[in-house]
Amino acid sequence: MTSPIDMTETTTNTAPLLEVRGLGVEFQTRGGTAHVLEDIHLQLRRGETLGLVGESGCGKSITALALMRLIPQPPGRITSGQILFEGKDLLQLPEAQMRRVRGNRISMIFQEPMTSLNPAYSVGDQIMESVRLHQGLDAQAALARAIEMLEAVGIPDAAGRVHQFPHQFSGGMRQRVMIAMALACQPDVLIADEPTTALDVTVQAQIFDLISEMRERTGTAVLLITHDMGAVAEMTDRMAVMYAGRMVEEGPTDLILSRPSHPYTQGLIACAPGRNPQSHGQPLQEIPGTVPSLLERQGGCTFADRCSHTQPRCRTHVPPSTWVQSGHRVMCWLYPDSEGARA
């Protein structure tokens, strides 16, 4: 990779709980090799919420699957990088040990609460399975834990509903069950992959409240994957923007939303409709063109074809990761590397 990045300098006192270093993932397809992730760097500290944003196909869900080591291999392949969880590389763990991490220390909620619950088992059984497996609770203690979790996520009459099946719950309630299941083992990291995309906005607000509440109560770090800039603004401390398999910008959410540096981030923020009543009737700012194919990688920046600031070297050299401010870095040739901003 062109830009070896020393991430340790930003973490002055606390070591990150989860750190992704130079992760690369490829998929073999009929059309050739798809470069799904290239040189991804992420850090998640205890108790913080990190937002991972980008359009469909940018690789944000694959990043989540890679963290859980759930990428189907083949056709997928992790080509480079490390995923350090408390300093240990998850990619090197034997499967048996990984199973003790997955669902226990790192757990995940998915977009579709309809398809990610097993319709043939009661919700209680599904919550009990993970606590019995990971925490060795007996059936009675596990049931008590399941009821306690359902109560914690705000399901009325938890003791009665623990024996009900997923189809007896509404979409919002099912996502609550998913959260209860994910948090039952008190994980250190919760990965939420578009947890509210299938839900209505008032129900989404309830689920966001719940995730924030649970985070405050348990200190779980949250990785929130979303395409919705509003959700990022509302939920996260820091954010990372992905485009066509690469990270283009990362930093504190406040900073990026108020002063986005990468032209792609600027475009994403500017093209959101309905923010400014004065601009009614004016055309929205567009990002011209479409996302490039992951199959044909050309040299240089993946955003060059759609960018309005393209220079010759954008098409030939991948831009390095540049610190524009403390904790705020961007992969773009527009910004000269200033060593001073690193500290």
Added chain:
Amino acid sequence: MSDTLLKVRDLQVHYPLKGGFLKPKTVLKAVDGVSFDIERGRTFGIVGESGSGKSTTALAVMRLAPVTAGHVALGDAPISTLQGEALRLQRKRFQMVFQDPFASLNPRVRAGQAIRDALDLMDVGMPAERDDLARTLFMQAGLRPEQMQLFPHQFSGGQRQRIALARALAGRPELLVCDEPVSALDVAIQAQILNLMQRLQKELGLTYLFISHDLGVIRHMCDDIAVMYLGQFVERAPREDLFAHPLHPYTLALWSAAPSMDARGQKRKLRIRLQGDPPSPLNVPSGCRFASRCPFAEDACRAAPPPLREVLPGHLVACHRVSDTGQPLYPLPTIS
């Protein structure tokens, strides 16, 4: 001078459901008394959550859902009562764009042919001119003429929605009914399609009935907006009135629940939290339909349904707890 193109009066769409053994017959009231006008060249938006009946309203206007009662008129054509050939001849005046551009195009028909078929079906122009017409429509939607030979799967979602728009415009319609036209698209592509729709509206003098659950999209596109809940309008007003001074507690809840990039952190505190899910349209409460989730509901709200009434010029609301002069009688949330 007002020039009303679409007039909808007390529209109802009820679906009778079959009863079973020991199970009484029930009626699903998807749309239950909706009225509005759209002036020529303007955009009327309906916003609401899933199951509120906004899509069914659109389908009923298109005569794609059975109209149980009420009246829909396009100009002087009573489209809710037309049948057979008379309806078919009016069809070119009102067309629809659907949410899912993957499902609304036939995968075996080339993009150019899909538009040509629409021209043939609606008998637009002379047969010899139609290939040129199709090409013009294609280019108007921002596509390249050489792409007419391609099949739908060779296009991206945004491009497919452009094809759907070009096809809908084939009959030179006056009214375009758009049901969540950009909901399946990424935000950058959304902006392209919304800009295209606004440009076409200006160029062709189109009138839009625009359905969306996305408040940002609705605010950007619409002149007048109705908020729908369980088959009825709870509030209806010109755009900025509705966004700056929402009166119905449900509108407030919707506004405050939508995450936004602006006012980061502030909105959470102002949020009106709704408990639970909307009641089933099979079993509509007898009083105000929103009372079961409304934080400001009183006994009177559960007793009788509030009528939709005009409390400020052009601003209608159906709530017992809003005064006749447009003052909320419930405590407005403040930042604590």
